[in-house]
Amino acid sequence: MTVKLKGSSSSDEEDLPLSSTIPRTKRKIEDSDDEDIKSGSVITAANVKREEDKSYDSDLALSKVASPKKKVVKRGKRSSSKVAGRSLSSTKQKGIKKDSRAQPPKKISKRESSVEQQDADLDSISNEASQDADDFKWWEKENDDDSVKWISLKHNGVIFPPKYEPLPSHIKLYYNGRAVDLPPQAEEVAGFFAALLESDHAKNPVFQKNFFEDFLDVLQENGGPRNDIELKTFELCDFSKMFDYFQLQKEQKKQLSPQEKKRLKQEKEEFEEPYKFCMLDDRKEQVGNFRIEPPGLFRGRGAHPKTGKLKRRVYPEDVVLNLDKEAKVPEAPDNHNWGEVRHDNTVQWLAMWRENISNSFKYVRFAANSSLKGMSDYKKFEKARQLKDYIDPVRKDYMVNLKSKVMLERQIAVACYFIDVFALRAGGEKADDEADTVGCCSLRYEHVTLKPPNTVIFDFLGKDSIRFYQEVKVEKQVFKNLTLFKKPPKQPGHQLFDRLDPALLNKHLQNYMPGLTAKVFRTYNASKTMQDQLDLITDEGTVAEKILKYNAANRTVAILCNHQRTVTKGHAAAVQKATDRIEELEWQKIRLKRAILQLDKTEAKKNPNYFAEVKDLVKEQELLIHKRVIEKEREKFTKKFARENEKRKFDNEPPLPDSQLKEWMNKVDELESEYKREVETGKVEVKTSDVDKLKAQVEKLDQRIENYAIQLKDKEDNSQVALGTSKINYIDPRLSVVFCKKYGVPLEKVFTKSLRDKFKWAIESADENWRF
Template sequence: MTRSTSSSSSTSNNRSQLSSDEDDIPLSQTALIKNQSPESSEQTSVKNETDYDSDDVLARQHKKRKLKKIKEEEDNKNAALKNSNKKRKSMKKDELKEDLKGEEEEEEEDEDNEYKWWEGQNDDDDTIKWHSLIHNGVLFPPDYNPLPAHIKLYYDGKPVDLPLDAEEVAGFYAALLETDHGKNPVFQKNFFNDFLQVLKETGGTLNNVEIKDFEKCDFSKIHAFFQLQKDQKKQLSAQERKQLRLEKEKFEEPFKFCELDGRKEQVGNFRVEPPDLFRGRGAHPKTGKLKRRVHAEDIVLNLSKNAPIPPPPEGHRWGEIRHDNTVQWLAMWRENIFNSFKYVRLAANSSLKGQSDYKKFEKARQLKSHIDAIRKDYRKNLKSKVMLERQKAVAIYLIDVFALRAGGEKSEDEADTVGCCSLRYEHVTLKPPNTVIFDFLGKDSIRFYQEVEVDKQVFKNLAIFKRPPKQPGHQLFDRLDPSILNKYLQNYMPGLTAKVFRTYNASKTMQDQLDLIPNKGSVAEKLLKYNAANRTVAILCNHQRTVTKGHALSVERANMKIKELIWQKIRLKKAILQMEPTIFEKEPKYFKEIEDLTKEEEEEIHKKIIEKENDRYRKKFVRENDKKKFENEELLEEKVLTEWLDKVNDLKLQYEKELKGGTIELKPSLNTVEKIKTQIEKLEQRIQISSIQLKDKEENSEVSLGTSKVNYIDPRLSVVFCKKYNVPIEKIFTKALRDKFKWAIESVDEEWRF
């Protein structure tokens, strides 16, 4: 991408770019072309469809005819001429190989044309983000669908006729009636205040019922109606759900991509957030407040000057149209909860987002060249006679060593979250000689609680910062704020802020942890060690999460799965003894575990297996009939299900017989000791992997590994780990993350270091 150095050259370049793109297919058409691969088109310039077909498709058809002709000629050869034709066949095979090689070279050439900005194709001008930008705007949520006439809010036992806007807001609360949010007094208070405000704006109830007291409101009828709709949706067959999903994807297709400098790139959050009640995380004071509906009049669109303007919804107009190529966003609006801006940006796998991530991690890498000087200075300034210098030194120490965020001032109606510079008297407890207890709400109202040992001079300074007349409610760093701190840090390195320290320390910690991992063991064992390293970083950055409601059940299932595998292994060993009773004397250690399970435990395992098999066949029967019904085919009869369940019953009788000491019946393929032992080895591997995964699940139950892996750890470290330890990248990064971090995957080898 060529970037201009002045506004006049920028205008000239823009005009040139627009002129050269005049013959391109409009985005509104290309976005709807079926079966067009985003992966190939998003990285290459838009080409004329007709030219592509004539040059490429015809050539491929010619090759197919050529290969078909060769095959026909070979098949029709007379047997008597077989030997004489060997040379001719060989020549034609060489031709075929040349054709295939040519196709491979063409594919490689296509890959070479991909926009790989990380290979130096981008320049260093951060001012101009794009030269041409065309998109289809934003996708609005559907209009409100009114409740049936007989479904109403009741107040003090009386039905209430609500204006549609107020009815919609009442429905937001009714949907959450039985949740923790709906039972939260703060949530209820905020909702009710906003609900009354909407009622006032719409002229009050339609049947003159005056609503004043939340406790007299009965939302149960609306809640029951929504619950019925949920249950009906659950009853949809897999085919029906798939059909709905495909229809939704087709409807959203025009909004998913934009054209950036002639390249098709994916848009991230192209949907306008629907109205609802704000929930927030932790003990948020605004939980329950109404997120109002966003209209076209609230939205600013950003695109090229000569780009077609997307049509707004009928009866509406856009708030503003801009042509600002110094920003990356496509649309923006102001939301009402925090009065902040929401932006529509390119997707995580886009070139602009990739460059932004790359620059962020490179900035953190630059810090390693300055960190020694910074640490030397702040340790010296811990004893400075100037209080501001002393506070700056302590703050940088805490940010550097304990990865605290810088923090900032909050308004009264915002969550009481704090960072280093906004710590108050009550957030820090001192225990001589040098132990400090931090206890405060961090970002997203997540509690930060750590008891740590600090440098003795840091401890002394914190004690000074807490001296009378300071008391609870007073600022600990009363002469310091994040702007002062960041301005000071930029004396060491351009663009250095407190946030860069978190990225640097997270990546440096991950590098140090990965260096400790030995290159041995199974993939599962290596992944366990990788997650342990990731967990160290997550704990450093205080990336906590609440244990999920389903965690205990998930652990219980995992334990049962391991028990079943152990039972299968013991069962196979018993079968070996049935085949060769004398083998026990030769290998007593091999068979010592056959008595590890009690009869009661085996009965429980049998019961679980039979229940799963019955459930599996019942679901299969429903699934098959749903598919046949969708395709207008004859349904399976009930007798088919009966036959399947009879097989499960036979299995149940067989297990009961085995439990009483009867013969173990294996499938016919397991007819030798060697084959059974091979199967046992496979089971032992599965037991090991399942045990490792269970340990990982339990250790990560209260720590969020994703946040640190995606946002704070340089993704190149994860790539290096995979390449060095022969771990498939799919085990670390999902498909979405592989797209997002393609630059990292393709730019480093196993020797790269942070």
């Protein structure tokens, strides 16, 4: 058999022995459950879709296609005044009132000098102090005074959403076929609904009812329609013209070049920079949510009775600032006044306001990586860790009290059992205008089903309206007590623990340990479970295999805490993409083995099992892989051509000639022809005669295939379990640090950059022998 050899490869090409057809996958199958989803979110502009994968790796890239050299253009830094004005004017958010109380984009420059002065004040306080902030190891300090949180606090206030910009005159709400001339305040609220026209929210009758009531209120507050059309029925309202306009805007935003998106992002960041940091005890520390929430329509979780209601705009007069007495008070925007300025060093917030949906307070706090937030996390986990010294008497007592002659003591005992064994939240009473979610103390008759001899079925909506459904076996005395608690005349709707509430339960728990509450049990049991699971892991296998074991341990905790999530819409597509990638890597490996046999036929006799899979790839399957690979190559170069031209346009350079794209496509045609010849002749075109090099490439592919298979299994296992919530909020972060240090796993495999900043105290204070 004649083997066609290509020129000897350079050292850079040793990983690509077969016409550059061995994939070098750069991206991993990623999971997205590191971030918590917050309830009560507001309708905002749709996110811009991320740019497509820039490479189907150079995996199947053609032998180094050189892209034309580009001229490097150096750009100067824009002035902050231009940046601030352009940044906000390009962001069209909506408000409720027409007056100038909201912070308008074009008027930011009026207070620019004061903002710059504020920022200068922060920087000039102590450059050395700000530089030393990262080295401040607060966890090594002793602070016996929990009441005083800070000595000095200076900041630049908060950012308000820009005021509403009315729609073009030809874009209207229609009522019974007639265009309605709305005042801007009402037009904005109508726009909130119009933007959601094709969503599930807009189809929800409760959402429609609440929105329409608040919309009519705003309309009445501002004099009603200007053309005297009376709106009475929601069903006669036609929001389609407004919806189409918003869709067009979204499409235009998507069409922006990467350079333009980058420029807008940079301008936004430069405008926000003065608000991102504060001076806390002469240290420069990061601020968390420094933006005031924009107005919008409340959604809530699950069947929330207030879904669709209007979240009204917040003005400076609604905001309370908190800083030290010596600090310069930031200027309120547009000649407004702050609602109040406080100097309370016993709290950890910089600003607050009351929102209108649930009449609760919203706070601007320090960022997750700040020292005060770190102290709070540290104390929470230390409190849970302290429980291990008290848990035995707690458990002994509640087991004894299961037979108490006092009904309240029996109810406390069963509640403690549920909270300890099944990690139930304490629960509390809900108002009629809140979602019907429950915890242990607020369980009702219908939430617990008894199945003799000792099986209990829990079925209720927990926090964030997430269903808690478990069928569990309990102690016989617990089962007997539940039967007693459900005894007639109790019926559906009645409280299971009719003599107990969270305050009473927590008061009882504090007899055992200062500060012990039902919440501490969840943190304790989550961390204890993680410790037990990590103790089962052995120091064997690759990093990917160890991460799989770590995630399995984390998943055990997440299941215990009922941290569920719905399967994402893109999950099936992501799994299919990963499966295709593995199949293509397997195909690459088979091609390498075919090449080895072409170079040395005796290899098949030396190790027949090594080459067994060569015969497993059928012709039809190989053709499908070829087609998929070629399609990806064509798509890659088409996008590359468009991307290069966008960059050149942004840099005022001439576009690439069409001949460049044609040249790239000709290379893809050559690759397609090569694959076709392989199928017809059964021969692989190789560019090395070194069998050992090919075997080394096979070994690398085996490792990559194994890693992808592990990640795919992990992704499928975690599709309905939210690992992030337990990892961030319930598992002591020192346990994750111990795992990484003990088993040689890079910390970035477990904690993102933001989490490494947040848990710096855990990373630096725990060694591989630390135990919860």
